[in-house]
Amino acid sequence: MNSANDFDLESLVHLEQTFYDDGYKDGFEHGRIHGLIEGRALGREKGFEMWEELGFYEGFAVLWKMICAGRVGDSNERIINHINQLLQLISQFPRVNPSSTSSSADVDIPKLFRQIRSRYKILCSTLGVKPSLRCADGTPSEEDFSQEDHSNSSTRQPVWKVDEQSRVVTGQSLEF
Template sequence: MTDIFDPLLSLEEDYYQEGYAHGLADGEKAGRIEGRVFGLEKGFERFLELGKLQGRCSVWKARIKPLDIPAATSTAASHSTANNFRITNPRAQRQIESLALLLTHPPFKNDEESVEEVEETLKRGKGKGKVLANMLNEKGDGEAGSATIGQEESIEDAGRGARGASRT
């Protein structure tokens, strides 16, 4: 014969099991959302760094190209100023072309191999960027995005990596 109070004796365990089941379901859902958000944040950070490197590389590549200034419209002052920013060092030009080739098509897949490839590309690209910044005598640490624009700094100075340069 069963006592009518027997269900009350297991009441605490029943509520514990019910709470555990609800918490497990909510945790799985929250974990998926949190994991997805974390993955998006990390992916954004990696590709932002790659984009900064690619931007610096584009500027360097533009500085390699010969001047296309017509002789009639160019003044000697503007021509000599523009030549100061040209990259004529053949070793630096090869490094820039190598960096551009490295950054051409990073993988956009979300598998382990692609993630490792992006990390390796980023690591090698940062290294090449540092070497190029040193070769070109640019101020800063040479990493992508190292030149931050302050209130007293012009955007041209930031693009060259000069920190705290005054406007003239």
């Protein structure tokens, strides 16, 4: 009869909550593991996209810096100033994961990225070039259609004429 007195009736009242708490704990641990895996994969993908865009901006700026290097004029000085400011902003972008190092943790990456994009657009405006990251042989996105003038889209001409005999087929096309 001693065993009947040891039986806790109160544990039966909270039996459902006990199972719920155990299931929640197991699910939380399982979700944490899969969340880390998915987060790392997404981080790699988005990080690559960001660096691809930054590489485009840097290459654009370096190219125009070389083009403008030998020229003299007030507008040329303005262009060089915008180029140097863009390159300076790009050099501030962290090269390592800021969450893993304490020295770079205070960098506001979205703010810096917005500043770089803005500086790129200012440089394009100064140069008289349409800012674009669209790949020439890719399909245009919805954003490209909303910004583009469709009145002469079927009669798009290349920037430089190329003789058909000297043309090399690479499988890629460039549009400006």
